[in-house]
Amino acid sequence: MTKVHPNLKWNRRILVVDDERSIADSYEDILCPAESVVSLGSSRSSRSKSPIENTLPGAIEFKFEVDVAYSAEEALEKIKQSIVDGKPYSMGFFDVKLGGGMDGVELVKEAFHLCPDMFAVFVTAHTDRSIENIQSVVGVENVDHWDYLSKPFSHSEILQKARNFTTLWNLAREQQVHEEQLQVMRNKMMDNEIASSVAAVARGVGHEFGNILMQIIGKAELSLNKNEEGLREAMDKVLDASQRAIEILDRFKDLTESGSASVEKSDFNLSDMVQGVQELMEHQIKVSGIKVKMDIPKGMMVHANQTSLMQVIVNLIINAIHASGGEGAVDITAEKTGDVSFIKVRDYGPGVDESLLEKIVLPLFTTKGDGGTGLGLAICKEIVEIEHKGRMSVDNASDGQSGFVVRIEIPDRKLQEVA
Amino acid sequence: MSTENFNIRIMVVDDDAMVREIVVEYLKAFGFTNILEVRQSARALKHIQDVKEEMDLVISDWEMPDPCGVDLLRAIKKNPHREKVKFIMITSQKSMERVKIAQAASLGCDAYIVKPFRSKILKEKIYQVLGWELQKAG
Numbered sequence: 001m002t003k004v005h006p007n008l009k010w011n012r013r014i015l016v017v018d019d020e021r022s023i024a025d026s027y028e029d030i031l032c033p034a035e036s037v038v039s040l041g042s043s044r045s046s047r048s049k050s051p052i053e054n055t056l057p058g059a060i061e062f063k064f065e066v067d068v069a070y071s072a073e074e075a076l077e078k079i080k081q082s083i084v085d086g087k088p089y090s091m092g093f094f095d096v097k098l099g100g101g102m103d104g105v106e107l108v109k110e111a112f113h114l115c116p117d118m119f120a121v122f123v124t125a126h127t128d129r130s131i132e133n134i135q136s137v138v139g140v141e142n143v144d145h146w147d148y149l150s151k152p153f154s155h156s157e158i159l160q161k162a163r164n165f166t167t168l169w170n171l172a173r174e175q176q177v178h179e180e181q182l183q184v185m186r187n188k189m190m191d192n193e194i195a196s197s198v199a200a201v202a203r204g205v206g207h208e209f210g211n212i213l214m215q216i217i218g219k220a221e222l223s224l225n226k227n228e229e230g231l232r233e234a235m236d237k238v239l240d241a242s243q244r245a246i247e248i249l250d251r252f253k254d255l256t257e258s259g260s261a262s263v264e265k266s267d268f269n270l271s272d273m274v275q276g277v278q279e280l281m282e283h284q285i286k287v288s289g290i291k292v293k294m295d296i297p298k299g300m301m302v303h304a305n306q307t308s309l310m311q312v313i314v315n316l317i318i319n320a321i322h323a324s325g326g327e328g329a330v331d332i333t334a335e336k337t338g339d340v341s342f343i344k345v346r347d348y349g350p351g352v353d354e355s356l357l358e359k360i361v362l363p364l365f366t367t368k369g370d371g372g373t374g375l376g377l378a379i380c381k382e383i384v385e386i387e388h389k390g391r392m393s394v395d396n397a398s399d400g401q402s403g404f405v406v407r408i409e410i411p412d413r414k415l416q417e418v419a
Numbered sequence: 420m421s422t423e424n425f426n427i428r429i430m431v432v433d434d435d436a437m438v439r440e441i442v443v444e445y446l447k448a449f450g451f452t453n454i455l456e457v458r459q460s461a462r463a464l465k466h467i468q469d470v471k472e473e474m475d476l477v478i479s480d481w482e483m484p485d486p487c488g489v490d491l492l493r494a495i496k497k498n499p500h501r502e503k504v505k506f507i508m509i510t511s512q513k514s515m516e517r518v519k520i521a522q523a524a525s526l527g528c529d530a531y532i533v534k535p536f537r538s539k540i541l542k543e544k545i546y547q548v549l550g551w552e553l554q555k556a557g
Contacts, residue, residue, distance in 0.1 A: 207482065210511035211435050213535035218441030221538055222448060286434065289484035326485060
C-alpha cells in the first residue's frame with residue numbers, strides 16, 4: 001500500500017537535453033535562478049534579485065530541480081539513474097537535433113519506454129522533424145505526453161511549459177495515489193464483508209458443533225452403565241456424530257479457504273456444493289424459519305473458484321433470510337445451456353423498490369439501514385463478473401408473487417480463459 | 420428443601436433430535452418418569468397455554484424458529500397458572516452468551532446451561548431449581 005502524506009511532496013525534477021552547452025545551461029538560469037524562492041503573495045526580499053526575476057515579477061512560485069545532459073546517451077543514463085533512485089523526472093526539454101547518433105525524438109521514445117509518466121517538450125527549429133513525423137516516432141499512445149516549442153523560445157515560454165507539465169505530472173500522481181488508496185479501502189471492506197458472512201456461518205457451525213458434542217458426550221456417558229449391546233449401539237451413535245462433525249468441518253474449510261487470495265478454479269458439482277452450503281447454514285436457516293428449496297440437476301458441473309462461489313451462495317441466502325422476515329422460502333435453481341451455467345436464487349420477500357434495483361448492487365448501498373454494510377450484492381457481483389467473467393443481474397419476481405431474484409451466469413472454463 | 424419427587428411433569432423442548440434425545444435419556448437415568456418430549460416450540464407454547472396440561476419443569480433450547488426459548492419463558496412467567504413452573508434454558512456457547520444469560524435472568528429464568536454439558540451439570544441445575552438436596556454420591 002502506498003502511504004500518502006497529506007502534503008505529498010511535489011516532484012519538480014526536470015531534465016534538459018541539448019548538445020549546445022550554452023543553451024542547455026541557460027535553462028537553469030530560467031528555471032532555477034539564484035534567489036528564486038519567491039512566492040506570489042510574499043513580500044519582496046531586500047537582497048539582490050536576478051535579472052530574470054525582475055523581468056518576470058512573481059512568476060516563479062517554486063524552485064525547479066534541473067538536470068542537464070549534453071547528449072542522448074547521457075540523458076538516458078540520467079533517466080535510468082533517476083528511476084533507480086526513486087526520483088523520476090516529471091518532464092524534460094529535448095533539443096531535436098543532438099549531434100550524435102540518436103536524436104531528441106528517438107531519445108524521447110526511449111524515455112517514454114523507461115518512464116511512461118514523464119512529459120516531454122521538444123525544442124525544434126523549422127528544419128528539424130515535422131510534427132507528424134514526431135508523432136509517428138513517439139507513438140499515438142503518448143500523444144498526451146509531449147508538446148513542442150519552436151526556436152527561438154522566450155523565457156516565459158519555457159517557464160510556462162515547465163510549470164504546466166510538472167503540475168500535470170503531479171496531479172496525475174496524486175490521482176493515482178488516491179485511486180490506489182480507494183482500491184485498498186475497497187478491498188479491505190470487501191474482505192471484512194466476506195469475513196462477516198463467514199462469521200455468520202461460523203456461529204451456526206458453532207451451534208451445530210455444540211449439538212454434535214452433546215450427542216457424543218451424552219451417548220458416551222449414558223453407555224457407561226449399559227451392557228455390551230447397549231455399549232455398541234451408543235458407540236455407533238458417537239461415531240455417526242463424529243462423522244457429521246468431520247463433514248461440517250470439511251465444508252467450513254471449503255468456505256474459508258484463503259478467500260479472495262486464492263484464484264484457483266476447478267470443475268465441481270454445483271448441486272453438492274449448494275447442498276454443502278445449506279448444511280453449513282442449517283442452523284441459521286432453521287432458526288430463521290424459512291425453507292430452502294434446491295432444484296439443481298445432479299451432476300451439473302461448474303467451472304469456478306469453489307470458495308468464492310460458496311461465498312456468493314452464502315451471501316445470497318443471508319440476504320434472502322433478511323428479506324423474508326421470519327417466514328417464506330428461498331429457491332435455488334440451476335441449469336446449464338451450452339457453455340454457460342445459470343444459477344437463480346429467489347426469495348418470496350417484499351422485493352426491492354423498482355427505483356433502487358440498479359443501485360442495490362453498488363458497494364455501500366443498503367436497504368437494511370444499520371443492519372447491513374451494503375457490500376453483500378456488490379461482492380457477489382464482483383466475484384461473478386470479475387473473477388469468473390460471468391454476469392449477475394437482480395430483479396423483482398415477475399411470476400405474480402412478490403420476491404427478489406438474483407440471476408448468475410458462469411461461463412465454462414474455455415470462455416473464462418478467452419474473455 | 421423439598422423432597423425428591425421423580426413423578427414431576429417435565430417438558431423438554433428442542434428442535435434438534437440429537438440433543439432432545441440425550442436430555443430425555445439423562446432425565447430417565449436420573450430417575451424421572453413423567454417426561455413430555457416436544458420438537459416444535461409452537462406446540463410447546465400450546466401446552467403452556469393449556470392450563471389442563473400438568474407441568475412442573477420446562478427444559479428448553481433457546482434458539483428455535485418462532486417462538487424461541489425466550490418466548491416460551493415469557494409465556495410461562497406471565498401466566499399466573501404457571502407461577503410455580505421452573506424453567507431451565509439450554510443454549511450453545513457463543514459470544515453473546517453473557518448478554519443472553521442477563522436477558523434470561525431478567526425474565527425470571529431459573530437456570531441456564533451451555534451446550535455441550537455433562538449429565539452432572541443438568542442434574543445439579545434441576546436439583547437447584549426444584550430446591551432438592553443433591554446427595555454427594557449422586
